[in-house]
Amino acid sequence: MEENITHIVTHLVLQLAVILVAAKVAGELTERYLKQPSVLGELCAGVIIGPFALGALSIPGLGVLFPLPHAAHGAAIFIPVSNELWSVAQIASVVLLFVAGLETDLKQFLRFAPQASVVAIGGVFFPFVAGIYAPVLMGFTDNPFDTMPLFLGCVMTATSVGITARILGDIQQINTPEGVTILAAAVVDDVLGILALTIVIGIAETGGVSISNVALVGGKATGFWLALTIGGILIAPYISRLLLKFQSTGASLALALGLAFIAAALAEMFGLAMIIGAYSIGLALSGTELKERIMEPLESLFHGLVPIFFVVMGMLVNLEAMTASIGLGIVLTILAILSKVFGSGLPALAVGFNRIGSTRIGIGMLPRGEVALIVAGIGLARGVIGPDIFGVAILMTVVTTFLAPILLVPSFKSGGDGLTKH
Amino acid sequence: MEENITHIVTHLVLQLAVILVAAKVAGELTERYLKQPSVLGELCAGVIIGPFALGALSIPGLGVLFPLPHAAHGAAIFIPVSNELWSVAQIASVVLLFVAGLETDLKQFLRFAPQASVVAIGGVFFPFVAGIYAPVLMGFTDNPFDTMPLFLGCVMTATSVGITARILGDIQQINTPEGVTILAAAVVDDVLGILALTIVIGIAETGGVSISNVALVGGKATGFWLALTIGGILIAPYISRLLLKFQSTGASLALALGLAFIAAALAEMFGLAMIIGAYSIGLALSGTELKERIMEPLESLFHGLVPIFFVVMGMLVNLEAMTASIGLGIVLTILAILSKVFGSGLPALAVGFNRIGSTRIGIGMLPRGEVALIVAGIGLARGVIGPDIFGVAILMTVVTTFLAPILLVPSFKSGGDGLTKH
Numbered sequence A, B: 001m002e003e004n005i006t007h008i009v010t011h012l013v014l015q016l017a018v019i020l021v022a023a024k025v026a027g028e029l030t031e032r033y034l035k036q037p038s039v040l041g042e043l044c045a046g047v048i049i050g051p052f053a054l055g056a057l058s059i060p061g062l063g064v065l066f067p068l069p070h071a072a073h074g075a076a077i078f079i080p081v082s083n084e085l086w087s088v089a090q091i092a093s094v095v096l097l098f099v100a101g102l103e104t105d106l107k108q109f110l111r112f113a114p115q116a117s118v119v120a121i122g123g124v125f126f127p128f129v130a131g132i133y134a135p136v137l138m139g140f141t142d143n144p145f146d147t148m149p150l151f152l153g154c155v156m157t158a159t160s161v162g163i164t165a166r167i168l169g170d171i172q173q174i175n176t177p178e179g180v181t182i183l184a185a186a187v188v189d190d191v192l193g194i195l196a197l198t199i200v201i202g203i204a205e206t207g208g209v210s211i212s213n214v215a216l217v218g219g220k221a222t223g224f225w226l227a228l229t230i231g232g233i234l235i236a237p238y239i240s241r242l243l244l245k246f247q248s249t250g251a252s253l254a255l256a257l258g259l260a261f262i263a264a265a266l267a268e269m270f271g272l273a274m275i276i277g278a279y280s281i282g283l284a285l286s287g288t289e290l291k292e293r294i295m296e297p298l299e300s301l302f303h304g305l306v307p308i309f310f311v312v313m314g315m316l317v318n319l320e321a322m323t324a325s326i327g328l329g330i331v332l333t334i335l336a337i338l339s340k341v342f343g344s345g346l347p348a349l350a351v352g353f354n355r356i357g358s359t360r361i362g363i364g365m366l367p368r369g370e371v372a373l374i375v376a377g378i379g380l381a382r383g384v385i386g387p388d389i390f391g392v393a394i395l396m397t398v399v400t401t402f403l404a405p406i407l408l409v410p411s412f413k414s415g416g417d418g419l420t421k422h
Helices: A002-033 A038-049 A083-103 A106-111 A113-137 A147-157 A161-170 A177-206 A211-244 A251-269 A274-284 A289-315 A326-350 A355-364 A369-381 A387-413 B002-033 B038-049 B083-103 B106-111 B113-137 B147-157 B161-170 B177-206 B211-244 B251-269 B274-284 B289-315 B326-350 B355-364 B369-381 B387-413
Strands: none
Touching: A002 A038, A002 A083, A002 A289, A002 B083, A002 B251, A002 B274, A038 A161, A038 A289, A038 A387, A083 A161, A083 A251, A083 A274, A083 A289, A083 B002, A083 B083, A106 A113, A106 A177, A106 A274, A113 A147, A113 A177, A113 A326, A147 A177, A147 A326, A147 A369, A147 A387, A161 A177, A161 A274, A161 A289, A161 A369, A161 A387, A177 A211, A177 A274, A177 A355, A177 A369, A211 A251, A211 A274, A211 A289, A251 A274, A251 A289, A251 B002, A251 B289, A274 B002, A289 B251, A289 B289, A326 A355, A326 A387, A355 A387, A369 A387, B002 B038, B002 B083, B002 B289, B038 B161, B038 B289, B038 B387, B083 B161, B083 B251, B083 B274, B083 B289, B106 B113, B106 B177, B106 B274, B113 B147, B113 B177, B113 B326, B147 B177, B147 B326, B147 B369, B147 B387, B161 B177, B161 B274, B161 B289, B161 B369, B161 B387, B177 B211, B177 B274, B177 B355, B177 B369, B211 B251, B211 B274, B211 B289, B251 B274, B251 B289, B326 B355, B326 B387, B355 B387, B369 B387
């Protein structure tokens, strides 16, 4: 037991060392020579050093650096890294979204909340429809309302707020009208996505939908999110004043992080993603004096921790698993891009953005990231989808996730105002 | 699998939130009202919220926040927190010792290295002798060279460089002659302690000592440590220049952390503690431009992470287990204090320190901390000591660990020069 845990910790520390070095080297190369955001380099580094590539090789005297974990109780392995590494990566994502929340201009966020809701609905509806008809189109099934196509629809609706928040933060565009709309829409998307998933799991397990169950899950998630956000905004000045009373070094930072972690854990318990809780509490504290005080030290933490999340995201990519149903994969990926860009972009156009702004919003909603992977993993674990459809979902996720930074940066650099109509 | 890991991560995030809040509240109270270093408050917070006290209570709707982990393969549970939490705490200790190394004045360290070696030898020899004779004194055994007393001797030799480094850092006394002597002696102590443990395990398993095995283990550990420290000092200017070439934000910090993690993992693989590797690489980089650049952001990381280590240390305390052999426990604890304070203090007196300086060094070497717990855990896992002797070792560790900050701060505040003889 003792030697076992010592070994686990040593192995984790070695993994983190390799991840940090790989992240920074790849990030630097990507920025300097490819003129692309460093997050793209970090994702690629993860693919290269991960358990499906170099990480699986045995190093003399060290063994395998990133071995696939053993499946417990005969369950399918969904997350191909150790619990410890996955935990560190998830903590990093919580810090990422907390910082994104702190950096958001609350007034601007509230101003664009209605537009964001419309964008989110479009960004959920069209990808869902595309997801359930894609397997029909490719001859995998006749009925788009079978559990498999329904599940694929859920995977398609996901939006990875992590990727977008990181890029928007890096290029300092979080507080543009498009920036806040994307972040707010991604939050609403998460709530809607959970509702869709609840419905589909209900159908898969009982063959029907229980309206009361959907209402319960939806009410719980929405109610908690509204309570956290509104309550947080109301008591933020008091929290700020209380935390600034602490005089010991670093206390306000540690306490603020503690708050973010509590909000994240509560969000998960109420059926939302952890990152939604972290973002909401960050948003609530964004206008306070506390934010001014903790922002600089928090950014140091950010740079040391957040790259770990993106490298681990890259590690989830299993290129081999994608090739199994490559035809459906390509069709689904194209549909995923079109349905999200137009599904979010057209509503944006309808609520006041011009073509430049709507394009930015459509692209910003594009990456599926870890949210889609987690949904697909649930499907695989419950046997609703097989390894082939899982591979297809991964392909779609990877392409949309890698495409987002490549497209988003130029879309913000060229153009200009995304609101004014000509 | 998927829901399982999500649950693990949520639970960990909630634990970290509670730990951070408890650490900072307790630290603030300790500093402000008890005028004691905050590390003492953090340790106490750990005892109170840990798995042997409040943490074991079931919270409605949440369950048990700090449950004891299930023992794998019928092994004894030595570390009473989850692998994930223990991993985070260990990473924190690596950061702590890396910062302590960076803050050490290398010239001063080398100047006092000979004195420190003498102090370390005394600080290992006397506690070891006290440890093997205490059970004889109390009638537990007749032979001080039985495996149980020998093991207790090993537990007694440990020095927790973590506790001392934290306190010396907090009161800015790392670079006094006493400060560097304590840190260097603690490092040498770790090497000597590993040799002693190797010998005792050899006796326990084969009934005798293989000189070649001891030479191998000792040579490996000493050789690695010397190579890391001397090699590190020689190439530090090049490492500094290379890392400062990276332009992306936070790259130099993340890369330096990566280096520290690699050194820590390698140290563990060569039979040393991780923290020794982290300290040595920090020491090597202490005079470079890189240090100037990363010190400020690193301190933010320090304040967010290091308290977690001390709260988790407090969580290891099981007051109930200590009461089983309370008589031996009290005797052993008194011997632990006397043998370490005089065992390190008298050699210090002999190598040029005055009484004030020698007292500081003796107290600085006092805390056994996590090192003793790990050694005791090995003994328990191998069946060399029973739960009663384990409880005794814990009592000794807890008292010396809590006593150190209480005594060390006043010893540095009063007095003055620890070298000049009157």
